[in-house]
Every structure is written in structure tokens, then in C-alpha cells.
Amino acid sequence: MMVSCRSFLWQVVALTIFLVSGPLSSASTPHSPPFRRIYAFGDSYTDTGNTQSATGPTGFNYVSSPPYGSTFFHHPTNRYSDGRLVIDFVAEALSLPYLPPYRNHTADVSKGVNFAVAGSTAIPHDFFVRNNLTFDITPESLQTQLQWFNKALESQGCRGNLTKSKCREILDDSLIWVGEIGANDYAYTVGSSVSAKTIQNLAIESFTGFLQAMLEKGAKYIVVQGLPQTGCLPLAMVLAPDTDRDRTGCVGSVSRQSYAHNLAIQAKIQGFGIKFPHAVIVYADYWNAYHTIMINASKYGFKERFKTCCGSGEGAYNFNLFAACGSATSTTCQNPAQYVNWDGVHLTEGMYKVVSDMFLRGKFCHPPFDYLLSRKLRSG
Ligand SMILES: *[C@@H]1O[C@H](CO)[C@@H](O)[C@H](O)[C@H]1NC(C)=O
Ligand SMILES: *[C@@H]1O[C@H](CO)[C@@H](O)[C@H](O)[C@H]1NC(C)=O
Ligand SMILES: *[C@@H]1O[C@H](CO)[C@@H](O)[C@H](O)[C@H]1NC(C)=O
Numbered sequence: 001m002m003v004s005c006r007s008f009l010w011q012v013v014a015l016t017i018f019l020v021s022g023p024l025s026s027a028s029t030p031h032s033p034p035f036r037r038i039y040a041f042g043d044s045y046t047d048t049g050n051t052q053s054a055t056g057p058t059g060f061n062y063v064s065s066p067p068y069g070s071t072f073f074h075h076p077t078n079r080y081s082d083g084r085l086v087i088d089f090v091a092e093a094l095s096l097p098y099l100p101p102y103r104n105h106t107a108d109v110s111k112g113v114n115f116a117v118a119g120s121t122a123i124p125h126d127f128f129v130r131n132n133l134t135f136d137i138t139p140e141s142l143q144t145q146l147q148w149f150n151k152a153l154e155s156q157g158c159r160g161n162l163t164k165s166k167c168r169e170i171l172d173d174s175l176i177w178v179g180e181i182g183a184n185d186y187a188y189t190v191g192s193s194v195s196a197k198t199i200q201n202l203a204i205e206s207f208t209g210f211l212q213a214m215l216e217k218g219a220k221y222i223v224v225q226g227l228p229q230t231g232c233l234p235l236a237m238v239l240a241p242d243t244d245r246d247r248t249g250c251v252g253s254v255s256r257q258s259y260a261h262n263l264a265i266q267a268k269i270q271g272f273g274i275k276f277p278h279a280v281i282v283y284a285d286y287w288n289a290y291h292t293i294m295i296n297a298s299k300y301g302f303k304e305r306f307k308t309c310c311g312s313g314e315g316a317y318n319f320n321l322f323a324a325c326g327s328a329t330s331t332t333c334q335n336p337a338q339y340v341n342w343d344g345v346h347l348t349e350g351m352y353k354v355v356s357d358m359f360l361r362g363k364f365c366h367p368p369f370d371y372l373l374s375r376k377l378r379s380g
């Protein structure tokens with residue numbers, strides 16, 4: 001069983017890698033896709049169009065204009081990258097179409113919906129309002145996304161919990177992908193009187209409530225991404241003093257913060273695994289995937305680890321928050337695939353592809369992603 005699932009995944013992934021000329025959902029595979037649909041959550045690392053320029057995170061106001069979207073789609077799609085995101089590669093690997101954003105009410109949602117919103121936080125927005133943290137202009141948090149998800153399920157006849165057969169029917173065939181969430185919570189409070197420890201506690205509490213609600217509803221197949229090594233992002237590098245560096249050359253204090261956050265997330269996931277044994281909850285270790293790439297970037301085809309592909313100011317980072325990618329003074333590199341970072345905070349399609357391969361085929365999911373697939377295939 002394990003062997004055939006493994007080879008199945010390999011086949012799907014091989015198609016992803018070698019048939020890059022068209023949408024993989026149309027690639028003919030002798031097997032039907034393991035999941036009928038994907039529901040995704042998160043922030044700008046996962047958002048496929050819920051946010052547009054005027055409503056997005058401060059500083060990244062040009063997502064609806066070129067050069068965003070220039071690599072694969074060849075036009076802006078409101079993705080915060082030059083091309084596809086991790087969630088797009090996940091959809092390809094599962095032979096499903098790219099997820100439409102929840103806010104597009106005319107899109108076909110039968111194969112999944114993306115609830116992720118750029119700039120959104122794990123902690124509810126009113127916390128930031130109460131503390132005068134005006135960097136947070138995005139009213140949608142993880143709670144909003146959960147409400148949207150509940151609405152989407154209600155419209156399909158699932159109104160309660162997993163005891164209701166309609167909910168079970170839907171969720172038995174759904175992959176729940178929880179992308180990065182929580183990084184903005186820390187970013188918005190930099191330099192404020194709110195401590196990182198407070199943010200961590202509140203963010204974990206919020207995340208825990210979200211996961212509990214998903215599991216009570218009957219979610220069975222869940223992947224939870226941790227935070228990346230956030231100290232390596234040009235935004236963090238320009239804000240921190242030069243003395244605050246770790247062995248990777250990234251901002252030590254910031255990277256330690258996301259590492260600690262991830263440990264807390266993993267402890268919660270472990271607890272839920274015991275409480276909800278019918279579910280498979282996979283932890284996707286973004287931090288170590290990112291770190292592994294940073295310490296051996298050329299092995300993965302990257303020439304620039306820190307410098308943005310698209311930005312202003314040249315220098316080591318080519319990054320200026322007040323003249324970010326898409327602004328009048330910004331320039332774009334010739335070969336984004338050789339850059340880890342796209343615009344100072346968000347990553348290139350090339351980086352998202354490497355990371356998604358590490359999640360889906362590599363050693364960076366715990367338990368491995370093909371274990372989740374094998375559980376799904378075994379359950380019929
Ligand atoms: C919404 O989805 C439809 C169908 O896929 C598409 O034609 C349309 O362009 C989308 N609208 C926006 C604003 O992206
Ligand atoms: C937020 O700003 C208001 C008005 O300036 C002030 O009264 C209040 O004390 C501030 N709150 C915090 C938590 O700093
Ligand atoms: C779902 O279950 C939880 C606890 O098991 C309960 O608190 C909640 O009210 C239920 N929700 C619905 C809509 O039935």
C-alpha cells in the first residue's frame with residue numbers, strides 16, 4: 001500500500017516537474033485525484049487574489065500591477081510574487097485547479113476555495129486597533145477566514161459539526177492547507193510596547209481555536225505550515241542592527257522568534273493528534289526548509305539569498321519599504337528564479353517551487369505528505 005501510494009505521488013510530482021507547459025490539472029493521470037478539493041488559509045504567502053493593491057499590507061501597494069505575476073501567469077493576479085505560490089504547486093501536485101479566492105463570487109468553488117488574505121493576522125484585528133498598531137490595516141484575521149469557511153460549507157449543506165453527514169461527506173474529500181499565519185502579528189508590533197511573547201501567546205491561542213473548530217467540524221486531512229526563517233527577509237535585515245545576526249547571516253532575534261512560535265505550534269498539533277485520532281495533521285516545517293536553502297543556496301539554483309529581485313536602492317538588499325516593488329523607482333531582475341526573495345517580504349516563484357517540493361516530496365513534512373495521501377487512499 002505504502003509503495004503504491006509513494007509511486008503514485010511520485011508520478012504526480014513527476015508530471016508537475018516535467019510537464020510545465022500547461023495547467024497540470026488537465027494532465028491525464030490514470031488515477032483520479034486523491035482529494036476533490038482544497039481549502040486554504042493564511043496570509044500573503046498563500047493569498048491567490050483575495051487582496052488587491054488598495055487593501056493589502058502597507059508598503060506592498062503594487063500587487064495589482066506588473067512586474068507582479070510576470071513569470072508564469074504573464075499578468076498580475078494579485079499574488080504577492082512573480083508567479084506561483086506554494087499553494088499553487090500543491091494544487092498542481094494533486095491534479096486540481098489553482099484555488100480561486102473566496103472573494104471572487106463568480107469562480108467555480110467545487111474544487112476548493114482560498115480564504116487566505118494578505119496582511120491578515122492570527123490575532124483578531126481589534127487587538128491591533130486597541131493598541132494603536134496602525135501598521136495593521138487588514139481587518140481580516142484567521143477568525144474571519146474561519147467564518148468564511150463556515151459560510152462556504154453552509155452553502156453546501158453542512159451546517160453543524162462532524163456528526164452531520166453532509167459535513168463529513170465534504171470534509172472526507174478535502175485537504176485543509178493552513179499556510180503561513182502569524183508573521184504579520186509580529187511584524188505589526190515591532191517597536192511597540194507589546195512584547196513578542198504576548199504576541200506569541202495570543203497568536204497560538206487564536207491558531208489553537210481555529211484548529212479545534214476545524215477538527216470539530218470534521219476536517220480529516222490538515223497540513224499546517226510553520227513560519228519561515230523570518231530573520232532572512234530583507235525587511236527584517238534592514239530594520240535590525242548589523243550586530244543582530246545568526247550563523248546564516250540572518251537577523252538572529254527575529255529568526256529565534258519564528259522558531260519559538262513554531263515549537264509552540266508543533267506542541268499544539270501533537271496534542272490535537274491525540275484528541276482527534278481520526279484526523280491526520282501534518283506539520284510543514286517552513287523554517288528548516290528555508291534554512292536548508294539559505295545555507296546551500298547554489299545547490300537549489302539561487303545566486304542571491306538576500307537581495308530582492310524587485311525593489312529600489314541597490315545595495316545588499318535592493319529594498320526600500322517606501323519605494324517597494326512596482327513603485328516608480330523600482331527595478332526588476334532579469335532572472336527571478338535565481339533569487340530567493342521577490343520584493344523584500346515575499347518570495348519568488350522559484351523559491352516557492354523549491355519549498356513545495358521539500359514539503360511534498362522531501363523530508364520537511366512531519367509526518368511525510370505521502371503518509372497523509374496513503375491515509376486518504378486507504379479510507380477510499
Ligand atoms: C473570477 O473568476 C472568474 C471565473 O474563473 C474569472 O473569469 C474572473 O476573471 C475572476 N474575477 C476576478 C476579479 O479575478
Ligand atoms: C491609543 O491612542 C489613544 C488616542 O491617542 C490613547 O488615548 C490610548 O491610550 C492609546 N492606547 C494605547 C494602548 O496606547
Ligand atoms: C460543534 O461542537 C462543539 C463542541 O463539540 C460545540 O461547542 C459547538 O456548539 C458545535 N457547533 C455546532 C454548530 O453544532
Ligand SMILES: *[C@@H]1O[C@H](CO)[C@@H](O)[C@H](O)[C@H]1NC(C)=O
Nearest residue numbers: 292293295296297298299300
Ligand atoms: C550543499 O550541497 C552540496 C551538493 O549537494 C553537498 O555536497 C553539501 O554537503 C551541502 N552542504 C550543506 C551544508 O548542506
